[in-house]
Amino acid sequence: MVLTASRPANMWGVTIGAGDRLYLPQIAIIEDIIDETPDTKTFKLRFEDEEFAKAFKWEPGQFVELTVFGAGEAPIGFASSPLEKSFFELTVVNRGKVTGAMHLLPKGAKVGIRGPLGNCWPLEQIKGMDVLVISGGCGLAPLRPAILYILANRNDYGEFWLLYGARTPADRDFKYDLAEWAKRDDFHVLETVDVGDESWTGNVGVVTTLLPHVKINPANAVALTCGPPIMIKFTTIELMKMGFSEDRVVTSLERYMKCGVGKCGHCCINHVYICTEGPVFTYADMKKLPELGL
Amino acid sequence: MKVGDTYILAKTDLPMFFAAIGHEMRLIAPRAFFGGDVIFDIVESPKEIVWNYGHDIYPPKRFLLPHYEDMFRYTTGDDVRIEPLPAPPKQAIVGIRSCDVSAIRFQERFFGDQIDDPYYRARSENTVLFSIVCNKPPKRECFCICCDSGPYLESGFDVQLTDLGDRYLYEIGSEKGEQATQLGAFMLKPAEPKDTAERKRIELQADSLFQTVAYMAKAIMFVSEDQVPAQVWEELGSTCFRCGACTNLCPVCTCFTVEDRPEPNGCFTRCRSWDSCQFSGFTREASGHNPRPTFGTRVQRRFYHKASYQYILRDGRHGCVGCGRCVSACLTKLDLPSVVKRIRRAMHKYLQPQPASPNSS
Numbered sequence: 001m002v003l004t005a006s007r008p009a010n011m012w013g014v015t016i017g018a019g020d021r022l023y024l025p026q027i028a029i030i031e032d033i034i035d036e037t038p039d040t041k042t043f044k045l046r047f048e049d050e051e052f053a054k055a056f057k058w059e060p061g062q063f064v065e066l067t068v069f070g071a072g073e074a075p076i077g078f079a080s081s082p083l084e085k086s087f088f089e090l091t092v093v094n095r096g097k098v099t100g101a102m103h104l105l106p107k108g109a110k111v112g113i114r115g116p117l118g119n120c121w122p123l124e125q126i127k128g129m130d131v132l133v134i135s136g137g138c139g140l141a142p143l144r145p146a147i148l149y150i151l152a153n154r155n156d157y158g159e160f161w162l163l164y165g166a167r168t169p170a171d172r173d174f175k176y177d178l179a180e181w182a183k184r185d186d187f188h189v190l191e192t193v194d195v196g197d198e199s200w201t202g203n204v205g206v207v208t209t210l211l212p213h214v215k216i217n218p219a220n221a222v223a224l225t226c227g228p229p230i231m232i233k234f235t236t237i238e239l240m241k242m243g244f245s246e247d248r249v250v251t252s253l254e255r256y257m258k259c260g261v262g263k264c265g266h267c268c269i270n271h272v273y274i275c276t277e278g279p280v281f282t283y284a285d286m287k288k289l290p291e292l293g294l
Numbered sequence: 295m296k297v298g299d300t301y302i303l304a305k306t307d308l309p310m311f312f313a314a315i316g317h318e319m320r321l322i323a324p325r326a327f328f329g330g331d332v333i334f335d336i337v338e339s340p341k342e343i344v345w346n347y348g349h350d351i352y353p354p355k356r357f358l359l360p361h362y363e364d365m366f367r368y369t370t371g372d373d374v375r376i377e378p379l380p381a382p383p384k385q386a387i388v389g390i391r392s393c394d395v396s397a398i399r400f401q402e403r404f405f406g407d408q409i410d411d412p413y414y415r416a417r418s419e420n421t422v423l424f425s426i427v428c429n430k431p432p433k434r435e436c437f438c439i440c441c442d443s444g445p446y447l448e449s450g451f452d453v454q455l456t457d458l459g460d461r462y463l464y465e466i467g468s469e470k471g472e473q474a475t476q477l478g479a480f481m482l483k484p485a486e487p488k489d490t491a492e493r494k495r496i497e498l499q500a501d502s503l504f505q506t507v508a509y510m511a512k513a514i515m516f517v518s519e520d521q522v523p524a525q526v527w528e529e530l531g532s533t534c535f536r537c538g539a540c541t542n543l544c545p546v547c548t549c550f551t552v553e554d555r556p557e558p559n560g561c562f563t564r565c566r567s568w569d570s571c572q573f574s575g576f577t578r579e580a581s582g583h584n585p586r587p588t589f590g591t592r593v594q595r596r597f598y599h600k601a602s603y604q605y606i607l608r609d610g611r612h613g614c615v616g617c618g619r620c621v622s623a624c625l626t627k628l629d630l631p632s633v634v635k636r637i638r639r640a641m642h643k644y645l646q647p648q649p650a651s652p653n654s655s
Binding site for chain 2: 019020021022023024025027069070071072073074095096097099110112229254255256258259261262263264265266268269270271276290291
């Protein structure tokens with residue numbers, strides 16, 4: 001039985017049906033490992049079961065529950081292009097028990113995958129609009145599928161901007177992509193770091209300091225954001241000042257999570273389960289959750 | 295014999311009737327333990343069942359959502375294999391109270407909502423409930439009457455028994471109950487009008503004997519509208535011992551955590567176990583960030599989940615069945631009736647107009 005995700009009429013929801021296999025992971029093999037930063041690696045994965053791999057479809061913004069056998073399970077967002085059918089990538093920061101164990105795995109090791117879970121970035125709904133992507137640190141990973149999708153369908157979208165902030169130049173994820181994207185003239189990439197070093201010639205400061213450079217019409221634009229809570233808070237304030245409406249600021253939220261299917265209760269914010277109703281929310285929806293304190 | 299039928303079961307036939315049921319499935323029933331505690335457990339013979347028990351502190355929910363539940367087993371190394379576990383056994387929970395039946399119905403709905411939880415479904419499909427009407431509230435702390443979940447049930451039961459002195463009124467409420475009844479059908483006699491009249495009298499009498507009151511309507515209003523000041527929650531939370539008794543003894547609470555437990559032979563078992571939103575680790579992320587950092591936010595969380603209008607829309611009812619276990623268990627009065635009372639008083643204090651300070655002019 002295959003976990004399937006489809007986008008219903010409801011803009012942000014996704015239905016999942018898995019039956020008796022709901023909690024059983026599928027085995028995937030690590031094909032390649034890319035070192036992104038000192039504490040971040042990207043794992044290229046392929047399903048062992050080819051039938052399952054063919055049926056496995058996901059949308060940018062969704063996530064999986066990654067099992068490191070012997071350690072446990074953790075939710076990780078997709079980081080590769082959704083147009084790649086033969087493999088997918090997960091970018092993992094070494095933080096806890098499961099992610100720490102994941103970083104020790106070599107090429108060829110087997111992991112478990114359960115998903116895809118959650119809803120997705122509204123990429124179909126925002127066709128024809130200008131897109132402003134704002135991300136901080138490892139928050140670029142869940143946005144990378146959306147960026148790659150938009151670049152692959154570049155004519156369907158208007159102006160396209162990326163603002164990316166990292167702590168230091170060494171903490172920049174996807175350096176190879178950023179170098180590639182900077183060469184394109186249909187994609188404006190602005191970067192900043194909190195603390196520079198001798199080799200860094202770019203901007204220094206928080207990511208909101210880049211916003212005045214953005215030339216975009218907020219009336220026909222959407223902002224996709226992902227990053228630490230403090231960054232989300234201040235970028236949202238700045239975006240409101242620029243004239244973005246509340247339903248055009250879209251954020252991917254994150255919570256401690258166990259089951260990923262709305263049962264374990266850990267990821268609840270008020271009455272909303274991040275795993276099934278999220279992780280992607282508009283600012284308008286987030287304001288309805290008093291626990292977020294917006 | 296069909297759903298909605300009522301019968302009479304003589305008390306002398308009771309052991310034989312449940313022996314017939316126990317022949318087909320395991321019996322879970324209140325049983326006396328050393329020291330006199332009566333707790334729901336597996337009974338070998340119906341003779342062990344304690345019929346006139348008070349109110350067990352440990353809810354029978356653990357036979358549907360076990361304290362530790364193995365989900366599957368896997369081998370590690372090059373040859374990773376995932377082995378699903380066998381289906382759970384058939385079981386009858388005998389002597390369960392109306393509040394706990396309501397709680398199990400709540401959990402069935404929750405675990406089946408949107409995405410079906412296969413483990414809970416397997417257990418609940420294999421479980422038939424023989425619930426018992428409380429002729430009087432078994433404990434002072436009971437407030438099921440405020441929560442629409444007792445002392446007797448109008449619907450939602452499989453089989454409901456009412457003690458009429460020397461006999462039980464036997465009501466069939468579901469197809470599962472009907473199938474189980476077939477096993478001992480020859481011991482049942484059709485109920486007469488005088489039996490149902492007696493039942494009516496017991497209902498009215500039971501309703502009048504409650505001593506604890508929870509103002510559920512007030513509770514729902516307070517927490518749904520998010521009108522309670524944060525300092526009130528912090529005041530309430532400041533007394534919490536974070537023992538987790540309230541959530542672990544709650545027959546409605548469903549939250550669980552998942553861990554991979556090593557086995558002696560090199561395998562691992564993924565198992566889920568009860569978790570409590572009252573623990574700081576419940577929401578703490580690997581980075582150290584905790585979205586619910588204080589006791590107050592966690593107490594607020596618990597009552598928001600139990601009583602908010604937003605959750606009632608999701609779950610079909612509020613998340614309290616008035617069993618009174620949190621009232622018995624909580625050392626610092628963070629139970630539902632007391633908290634609602636304390637919030638009402640606190641709101642009164644905070645909402646009073648502040649006297650003008652003499653220096654403000």
